[in-house]
Amino acid sequence: xxxxxxxxxxxxxxxxxxxxxxxxxxxxxxxxxxxxxxxxxxxxxxxxxxxxxxxxxxxxxxxxxxxxxxxxxxxxxxxxxxxxxxxxxxxxxxxxxxxxxxxxxxxxxxxxxxx
Numbered sequence: 001x002x003x004x005x006x007x008x009x010x011x012x013x014x015x016x017x018x019x020x021x022x023x024x025x026x027x028x029x030x031x032x033x034x035x036x037x038x039x040x041x042x043x044x045x046x047x048x049x050x051x052x053x054x055x056x057x058x059x060x061x062x063x064x065x066x067x068x069x070x071x072x073x074x075x076x077x078x079x080x081x082x083x084x085x086x087x088x089x090x091x092x093x094x095x096x097x098x099x100x101x102x103x104x105x106x107x108x109x110x111x112x113x114x115x
Contacts (some may be wrong), residue, residue: 002045004053008060021096027069040052 001009004025011021037043048056054064057063070078 002048002049007055008057010064012060017040020065021057023057027053037038044113 004023006026007023008021011023015021026047028044028047029050031044032040032042047053050067050069054067058064
């Protein structure tokens with residue numbers, strides 16, 4: 001069971017009849033390269049496609065009301081803020097990790113694969 005499926009299953013069980021479940025989940029815009037998956041320590045099934053995510057909710061008995069997909073600009077902003085937060089955490093001694101220059105994921109195009 002994927003993390004998305006487990007989340008939806010738990011939310012569906014905790015929601016009253018007629019209630020609404022809202023969830024945010026990344027999706028593959030296209031299948032990621034094997035190099036990206038290896039560098040990220042991920043599998044293709046880590047995320048679904050847009051429609052696979054919708055179908056996962058439907059399989060849990062949830063209805064589909066609305067979906068919002070991020071634009072590339074929004075995804076870039078998200079990635080930028082995530083990087084900035086990590087750098088600030090490292091500078092404050094709250095987070096320890098290798099330098100960004102050593103991050104193999106930065107060498108592999110991912111912008112068009114995930115959102």
